[in-house]
Each structure stands twice: as structure tokens, then as C-alpha cells.
Amino acid sequence: MRLKILLPYQVYAEIDDVSRIVVETPQGSFGLLPRRLDCVAALEPGILTYETKAQGEVYIAVDEGILVKAGADVLVSVRNAIGGTDLGTLRDAVARDFVNLDENERQVRAVLARLESGFVRHFTEYHRG
Template identity: 60%
Template sequence: MPSMTLKVLLPFEVFADERGVARIVVETAQGSFGLLPQRLDCVAALVPGILSFETASKGEVFLALDEGVLVKTGPDVLISARRALRGDDLSRLRDTVEQEFLTLDAQEEALRTVMNRLESGFMRRFASMRDRRS
């Protein structure tokens, strides 16, 4: 029976390297997305959510993933994400996604807003100083 190889990469480590994967389900902005070994090659943007995959030896396994990207090339599936957690309890993993990944994204967005305001204020002051010199 055909199978896939799943590799989950984080910024500083290989989080998972699984062989003999029969199926994978990930979450995208458009909803859940399933992969079987015969599926055509594809690329998908992932949102924070739960990834599940199944192997003959481990059964169904769940991972909480932060946003990232999935690339399927032949039997190889490569996922690059910012953060990931492994767990047996699906409801606990879902809570982790909602509390940690989505909350941090909101904090990062607030930080970006503050940085944009600082940058635009700096640029206005710099432009007014240049205008005074003319």
C-alpha cells in the first residue's frame, strides 16, 4: 500500500519525521484539507489548528500547529510552521491552539501597529526637519 513521508520543520529544529503515513488532515483558511499518497502535488497555507496523520504503527496522531506552509511533492509532505505541539488529548490541543497560538498572534499584531506608528512619526519628523533646512 502506498504511503507518505511527513516532515514538520520548526525554525530551529525538525519537530517530526514520520514514515509510512497513510493520510494527513490539516487546517487551511478554506477549511480542512486531506492528503492521501496518490494526491497530486500541491502547496497550502496553514492556519493555527490541528494536524492529524495516521500510520500503521502509531495509529492516529495529533499535532497542534501554528501558521505555516505545506508542500506535497510525490510521496513527501513537508510542513514548515512557527510552532508545534504533540498531544494525545484532542480537546487539550485545541485549547492550546486557541490560547497560545491565536493569543500570541494578537499580541504580535498589536506590536506591529505600535511599530508602524513609531515609524510613521519618525518619518514625519524627519521630513519636517528636511523641509526646514531648505
């Protein structure tokens, strides 16, 4: 498989010959092997693990985002990513930087959620009327 990790402002990594990928979703860990059917999955902040023959097992801390598998290509689009080999350090980074959102960001997300739900409600009312 070919793994491409995208951030809002750059391509974080492009890795060829990936033999397996494991990510964290709201439903738990999710693994991909080369012959898996195409799919889409929402990602939670956590550790993305991939393996190649050349590098072995590699860990990357990722923020929330989305994974899309289409054929041999796996695209992971996340808000932020931190690479490293020390799994303990990466877990701390996930807890510190990704999971513990500051209060302002929580308030902004709450306002956006209310705006989105209001838009959907008005849109469905418009189509009924």
C-alpha cells in the same frame, strides 16, 4: 508518504509510512492521501492529524505555516508545534498559544504588512516608469 514537520529552529518530527494527513487551511480542512497530486497550502493554527499503521491516528497542534507535497514527501513548516494524544488539550493549546496573539505581535504584523504593501506598490511603479 513521508511527513516532515519543520520549526524555525529544529526538525520537530519525521514520520514514515503515513497513510493520510489532514490540516486546517483558511478555506477549511484539507486532506492528503498518498496518490494526491503535488500541491502547496497555507496553514492556519489548528490540529494536524496524521495516521500510520504503527501509531494509528496522531494529533499535533500547529501554528500558522505552509504545507508542501512533492511526490511522497510532505513538508510542513510552522512557527510552533505541540504534540499529544488528548485532542481537547491540544485544541486548548491552539486557542491559548497560537490564535490569541499578544498585542505587540499584532502591532508588529501590521507594520510589516504596511511595509510589504508599500514595497510592492513602489516596485510596480518603478517597472511602469
